[in-house]
Every structure is written in structure tokens, then in C-alpha cells.
Amino acid sequence: xxxxxxxxxxxxxxxxxxxxxxxxxxxxxxxxxxxxxxxxxxxxxxxxxxxxxxxxxxxxxx
Amino acid sequence: xxxxxxxxxxxxxxxxxxxxxxxxxxxxxxxxxxxxxxxxxxxxxxxxxxxxxxxxxxxxxxxxxxxxxxxxxxxxxxxxxxxxxxxxxxxxxxxxxxxxxxxxxxxxxxxxxxxxxxxxxxxxxxxxxxxxxxxxxxxxxxxxxxxxxxxxxxxxxxxxxxxxxxxxxxxxxxxxxxxxxxxxxxxxxxxxxxxxxxxxxxxxxxxxxxxxxxxxxxxxxxxxxxxxxxxxxxxxxxxxxxxxxxxxxxxxxxxxxxxxxxxxxxxxxxxxxxxxxxxxxxxxxxxxxxxxxxxxx
Numbered sequence: 001x002x003x004x005x006x007x008x009x010x011x012x013x014x015x016x017x018x019x020x021x022x023x024x025x026x027x028x029x030x031x032x033x034x035x036x037x038x039x040x041x042x043x044x045x046x047x048x049x050x051x052x053x054x055x056x057x058x059x060x061x062x
Numbered sequence: 063x064x065x066x067x068x069x070x071x072x073x074x075x076x077x078x079x080x081x082x083x084x085x086x087x088x089x090x091x092x093x094x095x096x097x098x099x100x101x102x103x104x105x106x107x108x109x110x111x112x113x114x115x116x117x118x119x120x121x122x123x124x125x126x127x128x129x130x131x132x133x134x135x136x137x138x139x140x141x142x143x144x145x146x147x148x149x150x151x152x153x154x155x156x157x158x159x160x161x162x163x164x165x166x167x168x169x170x171x172x173x174x175x176x177x178x179x180x181x182x183x184x185x186x187x188x189x190x191x192x193x194x195x196x197x198x199x200x201x202x203x204x205x206x207x208x209x210x211x212x213x214x215x216x217x218x219x220x221x222x223x224x225x226x227x228x229x230x231x232x233x234x235x236x237x238x239x240x241x242x243x244x245x246x247x248x249x250x251x252x253x254x255x256x257x258x259x260x261x262x263x264x265x266x267x268x269x270x271x272x273x274x275x276x277x278x279x280x281x282x283x284x285x286x287x288x289x290x291x292x293x294x295x296x297x298x299x300x301x302x303x304x305x306x307x308x309x310x311x312x313x314x315x316x317x318x319x320x321x322x323x324x325x326x327x328x329x330x331x332x333x334x335x336x337x338x339x340x341x342x343x344x345x346x347x348x349x350x351x352x353x354x355x356x357x358x359x
Contacts (some may be wrong), residue, residue: 047322048302051234051247058247061302 009045010037010059018056031055069190069198073117073133076202077110077183078103080209081314084175103284105141109134109176115173117191134180142173157296158289163279167340171213178209206237218284219335221271222264222316226327228262229319239263241310241317251302260293260325262334264316270346272314277343279308281316284337291333 012026013019014034019039028034028043033053038049038057065274085102113133119127145167153159160168190198217225227239231252236243238261241283246252264270285305296303305320322330347353 035248039250042248042251042302043299046299046301048244049247049251050245 005062007061008058009047009061010041011040012049012057012059014055023058066120066121066191067091069187070114072195072198072202073114073183073187074107074185074229076109076206077113078107078177079184080206081106081109081175081179083206083210084178084213090353092120094210102243102260105138105176106179109138109179110183111314113180114187116180116184117187121191126335131180134176138150138173138176141176142169145169145172145298149264157294157298158286159282160286161279163277163340164283164286166279167283167338170341175209175213178212182206183208212270215341216339217335218264218337218339221268221339222266222275224331225263225265225329227261227263227317229259231256236319238308238317238319239315241315243306243308243317243319244250246302248302254303255321258321258325260320260322260327260330262318262330264313264318264334266316270348271347273347274339274343275316276309277340277345280340280343284318284334285320287337288320288322288333289317289332292326292330295321 008023009029010024010026011019011022012028012034014028014031016027018023026037028037034055034057038059041059042049043045045059045061047061049059051057082103085106093347114130116128119130121123146165149165149168150162153165158308182202185205186198186202189201203249220278227337230237232253234245234247236246236252237254241263245341246255264275266275271354274314285307289305296305303321305318307316309316320330
């Protein structure tokens with residue numbers, strides 16, 4: 001059986017043009033909202049919020 | 063009562079005493095509790111009895127009796143299994159796990175200590191039978207001291223220099239010196255990490271220990287010991303607050319990121335230095351034949 005060790009649980013962004021499909025996507029209005037949602041999702045999913053760029057965050061389960 | 067009774071009794075006492083002395087509770091907190099101690103003191107008594115009884119058996123030319131020692135070997139291999147199983151069972155419940163290599167190291171030492179026990183009992187019984195009590199006493203103390211010496215291996219401070227280095231963020235990337243640790247996205251988390259975290263750089267002293275320090279089991283053991291001794295700022299469900307230890311691929315230095323509750327830097331350096339070098343992590347590349355061949359050319 002294949003065991004997936006890491007997985008992207010969610011993608012959070014303020015720039016809709018940068019993303020498409022795959023994991024659940026959360027689109028935010030502002031940087032502030034982005035950080036709040038990322039912090040909440042991190043707590044809820046027991047994952048880590050990683051920042052790929054200023055407007056693109058992912059939640060990864062390690 | 064026969065001529066060997068006192069000799070055997072003496073050997074058993076010395077052997078059991080050796081086991082009890084080796085069973086000191088230290089910062090690794092194992093075994094801390096009475097039950098663990100009773101188990102090991104009793105096994106030490108059994109080991110000491112075997113060592114002591116072997117001597118009269120040999121003197122009386124009962125050579126087959128020595129095969130009893132093979133039973134002892136089987137018995138003590140079980141001790142190793144028992145320790146391994148117990149520690150492996152409870153390891154997932156630790157905030158910072160020991161890791162398999164460390165568990166194996168602990169299990170091996172529990173097994174070998176019983177053999178040291180047999181050795182102490184054997185030596186003291188021989189001396190008691192052939193000489194007198196005073197020489198046997200000196201020999202018994204000598205063998206216990208030798209056991210205690212054999213029991214302790216080298217520690218990290220023997221093979222590496224440890225240096226405190228403040229943590230820093232480059233964008234979302236957390237660094238200890240130039241060693242990348244991980245990506246932390248959320249500002250609050252970054253602030254928390256800068257406030258509560260501490261970084262250390264571990265410089266290997268020579269070529270051989272670069273590989274030893276690179277061993278993942280060895281690195282996990284260091285994280286575990288530091289976290290147990292200094293406390294840790296984390297809980298389940300906060301994976302961003304995980305102590306990590308990464309390697310600089312260029313020169314083999316190790317960057318250590320920890321979240322201690324007790325922020326005493328000197329104490330932390332002492333504790334990292336006192337982490338045992340795991341037997342399974344020791345590598346000796348300079349001892350290899352091909353290394354010397356290329357050197358001699």
C-alpha cells in the first residue's frame with residue numbers, strides 16, 4: 001500500500017489567476033484575511049502554513 | 063554449606079551491586095520508577111548468580127554446567143527485546159520522540175550491563191576461592207569500576223563543538239546561520255519562533271564524525287534529550303512548532319532548531335554535549351582499506 005507522507009491540504013491566495021484545481025482553494029480579499037484564514041486552517045488541520053509568495057500560502061500535512 | 067557457599071554469596075552480592083550502581087537515574091529519565099528498577103535489579107541478581115556459580119562448576123570439572131551460560135545469553139537477549147518493545151510502544155506519545163536508533167542504543171546497553179554483571183560476579187568469586195576476602199573485595203571493587211567505565215561511551219562534546227547561533231528569517235524561510243530549517247508562513251508563528259526558539263550549530267571535529275552526526279537517529283536523539291531536559295514549547299497539533307535539525311551539505315555542520323522552555327543557553331550547550339554517541343551511528347571512513355590505499359599512493 002502506498003503511504004502518502006506529505007499532502008497539500010489547502011491553498012490560500014489573494015490572486016485568483018495564480019491557481020487552478022487540485023486541493024481546496026480559499027480566495028481572500030486582503031493580505032490580512034489571507035493570514036487569518038491560513039492561521040485558522042493551520043490549527044484546524046494540524047498542518048503547517050507555508051508561504052510560497054506574499055499572496056500564495058499552502059497548508060501542508062507533514 | 064560447602065566450601066564454595068561464601069564465595070558464591072560474595073560473587074552474587076558484588077554482581078548485584080554492580081547492576082544497581084549501573085542503574086542510576088539520570089536526565090534521560092529511564093528507568094525512573096520503582097518497578098523498572100525492581101525488574102533490572104532482579105535480572106542483575108540472576109546474572110550475578112550465573113556468573114558466581116560458573117566458577118565452582120569449572121573447578122569441580124563440571125564443564126557441561128557452563129552451557130548454562132548460553133541460557134543466560136538467551137535470557138538477556140530477551141531483556142533487550144523487552145526494553146526495545148516498551149520504548150517503541152511509548153515513543154509515539156513523546157512530544158519529541160526518541161527515535162528508533164536511540165531506543166536500540168538503550169536496549170543494547172540494558173543487555174550488555176547484565177553481561178558486565180556476570181563478569182563482576184565471576185571475577186570476585188574466583189578471587190574469593192583462590193585468595194582471601196580482602197583481595198576478593200579489592201577485585202570486586204575493581205571489576206565494578208571497570209564495568210562502570212565500560213558502560214559509558216563517548217558523548218557529542220567529544221566529537222563536536224557546539225555554538226549558540228540566533229535564529230533568523232529570510233522571507234518565510236527559517237535559518238540557523240546559513241542552514242535552512244523550514245518554511246513558516248504565518249507572521250505570528252514566526253514571531254513565536256523568534257521569541258521562544260533557539261539555534262545551535264554543531265561543528266564536527268573531524269572527518270569521521272561528520273557521518274556520525276549526519277545519522278538521522280543520532281540527530282533525533284539530540285533533539286529528544288534537549289527537549290526532555292529543557293522542556294519544550296509545543297503541543298500536539300502544532301506541527302509548526304517542531305524542533306528540527308538539518309545538515310549543511312557543504313561542510314557537514316549541523317543546524318539545530320529547538321524550542322526550550324528553559325532558555326539557559328549554557329545549560330543547553332552542556333546538555334547537547336552530554337548526548338551519547340549512538341553505537342549504531344558511529345562511522346569510521348578513515349579506517350577503511352580503500353581510504354588508506356588511496357592515501358598511500
